[in-house]
């Protein structure tokens with residue numbers, strides 16, 4: 066098989082919208098495996114699956130298919146969202162300008178993974194033209210993508226656990242083309258450019274990054290928004306208006322400032338979702354609008370859970386529309402929604418929405434006692450018991 070060189074492949078990749086590409090072999094990612102297993106042992110993964118599900122497989126690229134020899138790893142920079150105001154991710158719904166909004170992380174503001182896949186497929190097709198076998202692997206539990214990208218020389222793994230590309234920063238999505246073609250390439254592995262900086266550690270709203278490159282998912286807002294069950298009470302205020310994802314440890318990273326300044330590209334601006342409109346939507350409407358997000362168990366109640374925390378953190382004390390959606394959520398069939406509606410209502414000082422007549426129906430059909438527990442936290446059941 067005649068094998069194209071990396072320079073030819075780079076030209077194909079650039080034309081296909083990829084911002085950088087490099088090559089590495091399929092040898093096991095030994096350090097990454099040890100790190101994943103250690104974090105798992107310490108419980109820092111907080112139930113995350115991803116590469117934690119099967120660290121051995123995720124760090125042994127040779128298992129992807131028999132005969133695999135090379136991995137072409139590519140990055141694509143996020144497309145900065147539009148700067149037009151107001152910008153909402155739930156078009157077609159009635160949006161009031163003053164209504165509370167929830168922030169959405171930059172990487173979901175456009176179909177970055179779809180565009181990444183297109184670019185990788187163009188590279189794969191090019192290689193197949195020479196008779197090579199290929200497989201596109203992206204956003205896939207079978208490959209620790211940041212570790213393989215770092216080994217290919219695309220950047221270093223920063224304190225914030227992200228791949229930091231010296232020119233592009235961390236606003237990138239990563240994907241690979243695994244092939245049986247023996248692609249040669251020289252990569253210079255950039256040295257750790259974090260130096261003495263600790264900004265992502267010190268400014269993370271929940272202190273989720275302590276040790277260099279170690280994220281405690283139990284505290285990370287981005288993960289907690291995707292995790293099952295009730296949202297931990299101690300982090301609800303810190304969540305602020307984040308509805309999906311958290312970009313803080315990238316926004317404040319000086320490497321990203323330099324990368325964006327150098328490229329002349331504006332920092333991504335989060336898209337916003339109208340919270341009242343979201344809480345007014347049916348299950349079907351929610352899955353149609355947000356079904357491309359990671360939603361625990363594919364259950365829309367988790368979108369409502371997260372939206373209710375954003376609502377509780379808003380300053381919408383005098384908004385009658387907010388009262389209306391809260392009243393609806395307090396009558397929801399799902400205890401998860403009712404318990405977070407209790408939190409939101411009381412955080413907004415709307416105790417009048419949870420009168421004695423409402424409390425009785427709130428604690429009905431509450432098999433895990435989560436609504437009762439929320440009411441107890443606010444002393445509501447005690448109030449009633451003493452009447």
Ligand code: SF4
Nearest residue numbers: 269285286311313314
């Ligand atoms: S995503 Fe947000 S909460 Fe998670 S580590 Fe980064 S700054 Fe902290």
Ligand code: SF4
Nearest residue numbers: 223224259262265318
């Ligand atoms: S904020 Fe500082 S320490 Fe954190 S990843 Fe960026 S450069 Fe590294």
